[in-house]
Every structure is written in structure tokens, then in C-alpha cells.
Amino acid sequence: MDAAELFRRYGNRVYRLAWSYTGCRQDAEDVTQTVFLKLLEGRARLEEGKERAWLFQVTVNECRSLWRTLSRHRCEPLEEAAELAAPEEQSMLSAVMDMPARDRAVLYLFYYEGYSTREVGELLGIRQTAVTTRLQRAREKLKKQLEQEGTSHETGV
Amino acid sequence: MRQEYNRAMDKVCLSDEAWERMERMLEGRQTQKRGPGLRKRWPVVLAAAAAALLMGGTALAMAYQTGVLDLFFQGDTSELEPYVQTELEHAEDGNYRLTVDSSLFDGEVLYVTATVEGLNDQATEQLMSGQVILDYLQSKWGAEHGKEWMERGGWEPDLFQVRLERGNHVSTLAADSLPNPSERSRSWILRVTLTGLDHPQTEPVTLRVNFMAEGSYVSIPVDQMPQVIQIPVQQELLEDPSSGELLYVDHLELSPIRFTYEGRYPDALQYKLPVTFRMKDGRVLTCEELGLELAVCDVPGPADVRGRELAEIVYTTSSTIDLTQVESVILSGTEFPLE
Numbered sequence: 073m074d075a076a077e078l079f080r081r082y083g084n085r086v087y088r089l090a091w092s093y094t095g096c097r098q099d100a101e102d103v104t105q106t107v108f109l110k111l112l113e114g115r116a117r118l119e120e121g122k123e124r125a126w127l128f129q130v131t132v133n134e135c136r137s138l139w140r141t142l143s144r145h146r147c148e149p150l151e152e153a154a155e156l157a158a159p160e161e162q163s164m165l166s167a168v169m170d171m172p173a174r175d176r177a178v179l180y181l182f183y184y185e186g187y188s189t190r191e192v193g194e195l196l197g198i199r200q201t202a203v204t205t206r207l208q209r210a211r212e213k214l215k216k217q218l219e220q221e222g223t224s225h226e227t228g229v
Numbered sequence: 230m231r232q233e234y235n236r237a238m239d240k241v242c243l244s245d246e247a248w249e250r251m252e253r254m255l256e257g258r259q260t261q262k263r264g265p266g267l268r269k270r271w272p273v274v275l276a277a278a279a280a281a282l283l284m285g286g287t288a289l290a291m292a293y294q295t296g297v298l299d300l301f302f303q304g305d306t307s308e309l310e311p312y313v314q315t316e317l318e319h320a321e322d323g324n325y326r327l328t329v330d331s332s333l334f335d336g337e338v339l340y341v342t343a344t345v346e347g348l349n350d351q352a353t354e355q356l357m358s359g360q361v362i363l364d365y366l367q368s369k370w371g372a373e374h375g376k377e378w379m380e381r382g383g384w385e386p387d388l389f390q391v392r393l394e395r396g397n398h399v400s401t402l403a404a405d406s407l408p409n410p411s412e413r414s415r416s417w418i419l420r421v422t423l424t425g426l427d428h429p430q431t432e433p434v435t436l437r438v439n440f441m442a443e444g445s446y447v448s449i450p451v452d453q454m455p456q457v458i459q460i461p462v463q464q465e466l467l468e469d470p471s472s473g474e475l476l477y478v479d480h481l482e483l484s485p486i487r488f489t490y491e492g493r494y495p496d497a498l499q500y501k502l503p504v505t506f507r508m509k510d511g512r513v514l515t516c517e518e519l520g521l522e523l524a525v526c527d528v529p530g531p532a533d534v535r536g537r538e539l540a541e542i543v544y545t546t547s548s549t550i551d552l553t554q555v556e557s558v559i560l561s562g563t564e565f566p567l568e
Binding site: 075076079080083084087088091097101104105108109112121122126160161162164165168179180183184211214215 | 230242247
């Protein structure tokens with residue numbers, strides 16, 4: 073699968089991870105572009121089954137190096153998603169954005185991408201126990217925030 | 230909860246404009262010129278030192294004898310010398326021997342030079358040709374990509390594991406190759422940032438090379454370090470005049486080679502405070518003017534009742550700071566005297 077095909081398959085997922093990490097649409101776009109540029113520059117194909125892990129690892133690395141070069145600025149992370157999301161989804165996104173970046177990234181990789189806590193830890197460079205702690209904290213916070221907003225939600229994972 | 234979260238995240242997508250732009254770029258196979266790619270940045274002095282090592286065996290021997298000081302720092306490093314460790318154990322797995330040649334710990338950042346030597350002819354051949362490294366990279370990233378990674382460079386951080394026995398956090402690991410010290414061995418420099426450590430830190434750090442057998446690691450004590458001045462702050466400081474947002478700072482630390490402040494922030498990755506240093510001669514210097522470069526990071530500690538995460542912001546320098554010349558640290562407009 074070449075870079076363009078991988079982009080069509082994983083582009084929005086890389087963007088979602090970058091957005092979860094940076095909390096900023098513009099930064100997430102920049103990271104996404106950088107990740108696929110790096111892929112494009114490579115002559116070799118990624119081995120099947122390894123593409124997603126490679127893309128996400130490079131995304132995390134790029135997000136980490138990005139923040140050092142940023143001057144402080146404010147982003148409006150929800151402007152795009154808010155236009156398309158239903159009200160209860162907007163509440164969820166707003167609650168997610170209130171969390172620290174590391175918690176957002178853990179939530180995304182575990183809930184959305186379906187990685188195990190061990191795999192999430194490897195991607196983010198943190199211990200598995202730290203992943204579990206962050207997940208628990210994030211879930212409790214989401215639940216509390218959504219209850220405060222009066223948004224009904226399903227329990228359980 | 231999971232379904233609601235996933236449904237909400239489904240709506241987070243690249244804008245149409247961004248998607249089309251990137252797709253066009255990739256399909257058109259446009260590329261950008263770049264340098265070594267994924268290689269981490271190092272102080273300029275490192276490149277110069279590495280070049281000096283190539284000039285002759287004497288320089289090489291001297292550099293490895295002094296080790297981390299010559300390779301990571303410039304200027305007068307005499308006050309750091311008592312804290313450089315050179316008599317460390319080594320680890321063997323029958324094929325290779327891992328030796329930590331020298332190490333220096335400054336309370337948060339660990340600087341290391343390490344050498345791997347082949348213990349038999351076959352292992353030596355695999356090491357010096359790079360085959361054993363390639364095998365490891367391919368096992369991790371796949372055959373073609375591992376090979377490309379090796380050719381492009383920047384794979385060194387992947388080669389090492391640094392661990393603490395419990396609890397604490399290895400924040401970042403940067404590594405780079407050094408000239409081969411002999412026909413049977415290869416060497417590397419590493420800089421490891423450790424956050425969330427206990428003070429004093431009694432548990433050693435373990436270093437392992439990923440192509441060696443499990444259980445083969447070297448313990449590096451981290452209980453000796455240069456002078457670290459710790460200044461309690463324990464107050465909220467204004468992060469941004471326009472926002473009025475206050476960030477709680479617990480304390481500052483200043484050593485000859487590091488500046489850190491620790492506190493609680495809503496999101497450590499997005500906020501940092503303006504820092505300057507008042508010198509005893511009256512000058513007020515920025516971090517850059519003092520040679521400090523932002524290095525790290527955060528700590529995965531529990532959030533407080535306000536949802537603020539414990540975080541450490543770490544600056545390092547390759548030229549030592551004369552602490553006797555620093556009058557105070559000015560953090561977000563508030564001055565904290567060193568004495």
C-alpha cells in the first residue's frame with residue numbers, strides 16, 4: 073500500500089490522534105501532514121500489519137516535538153467538529169477537550185483504536201499502570217461532566 | 230460511554246481543504262528535502278567533540294576516560310567531575326558485554342556513554358556490521374522498514390531501554406552513535422530525562438540494549454549529583470495576562486546544568502511560564518542567554534481535585550551555570566531569590 077492509499081485509510085485516524093494530543097485543529101493538521109510526508113520520503117513499504125503502529129508512533133513523536141516550538145497560543149479545537157456533531161456529541165467532545173492531553177491520547181488509543189493498555193503504554197512511552205490510571209480518571213471525569221450537563225449516556229465499555 | 234465517545238470522535242476529521250491538499254501532495258509524490266530526518270538534536274559541542282575524537286587515538290582515549298563531560302558539555306566542568314561515575318558494572322549475555330563507560334546524573338537528567346563489545350567472533354561480526362541491530366529493528370518494524378530505518382539513521386533511541394524499578398517515569402531518551410572505540414566494540418551517548426523521581430532517589434536506573442538477552446542490564450546509581458538549589462514557590466502565578474489563568478508552581482530547581490519548575494497545570498503540554506534570571510552584576514538574562522534549552526515534559530502523577538496534572542518543565546544546558554553569580558529566578562514576573 074503506497075503513501076496515498078495509507079493516507080486514505082489512516083489519514084483521519086492520524087488526525088484524530090494528533091487532535092487528541094495537541095487539542096488544536098491547526099496543529100493536528102500540521103502533524104498529520106508531517107507524518108505522511110515522512111512516510112512518503114521512505115522508499116520501502118511498511119510491512120502489512122505494522123502500518124498503523126508506525127503511523128501512530130510517529131504521530132505521538134511529532135506531537136511531542138511540536139509543543140516545544142510553539143509559542144503560547146489559543147486554539148479553537150471544536151469549531152470544525154462542532155458544526156457536524158449532534159448536541160450530545162458536542163458535549164462529549166467538549167468534555168474530552170477539558171482533559172489533559174495525555175489523558176485524551178490514552179482515551180483515543182484505547183477506546184477508538186482498540187489498543188490494549190500495554191500497547192497504549194508502548195506508543196506513549198508510559199507504563200501500563202499509568203495508562204490504566206489515566207483511563208480510569210478520564211472515564212470518571214467524563215461521566216461526572218456529562219452527568220452535570222444532564223446528558224444521558226450508556227454505562228460500561 | 231465508549232460508543233458515545235467513538236461517535237463523537239467520528240466527527241473529528243480533516244477539513245475538506247486539508248484532505249484534498251494532502252491527498253494531492255501524496256499522489257503527486259511531492260517530497261521535501263530534509264536532513265538526517267528523525268535524528269534528535271544535540272548541542273553543537275557534541276558534533277565538535279565527535280569530530281575531535283576522529284582526529285586521533287589519544288583524543289579518543291581521553292574523551293572516553295572523561296566521557297560524558299567532554300561529550301555533553303563545554304567550558305569549565307570541574308565542579309561536575311566528582312559526580313561522574315566510571316567504575317560501573319557491566320552485563321554479559323554470552324555474546325555481548327554492555328559497559329557503562331561514564332555517567333552523570335543531575336537530579337533529573339542522566340547522561341551516559343555506553344559500549345557494547347562482541348565476546349566471540351560471530352557476535353563481533355554481527356555487531357560491527359550492524360546486522361544484530363538491523364535484526365532487532367526489523368523484528369520491531371518489519372523487514373523493509375527496519376532496513377530503511379537503519380539506512381536513514383535516527384534508530385539509536387530504539388536500541389536502548391532505561392527503567393526504574395518502580396513508580397517513576399522515564400520521560401525522554403535520546404541517543405546517538407560515537408566512533409567505534411575498537412574493532413570489536415561500538416559506543417553510544419545517551420541523555421535520559423527522568424521525572425517524578427523521589428528525592429533522594431535511592432533506586433538505581435537500569436540500562437539495557439534491546440538486542441541483548443533479557444535480564445542483561447547495567448544498574449546505574451543516581452544518588453549522587455551536583456549541587457541543586459531548590460526554591461519553594463507554592464503559589465499561583467499568572468500564566469497569561471490576557472487570559473488571567475493562574476498556574477500553581479510548587480518549587481524551582483537550579484543546578485549548574487539544569488533548571489526545572491514543578492507545579493500543577495491543566496495541561497502541561499500547552500503551558501509554560503516566562504522565565505528570566507537576575508545575575509549579581511545586574512543583568513537579567515533569558516533562558517537562551519544563559520544557555521538553557523527546553524528539554525521536557527510532564528509527570529503522570531494523579532490530578533488534583535481541580536483536575537490539574539502534576540508537571541515538570543525541564544531546561545538543560547551544555548555550558549555550566551555559575552550558581553554563585555545568579556541572584557534570583559524571575560518566573561512569570563515574580564522574583565525568587567536563590568538565597
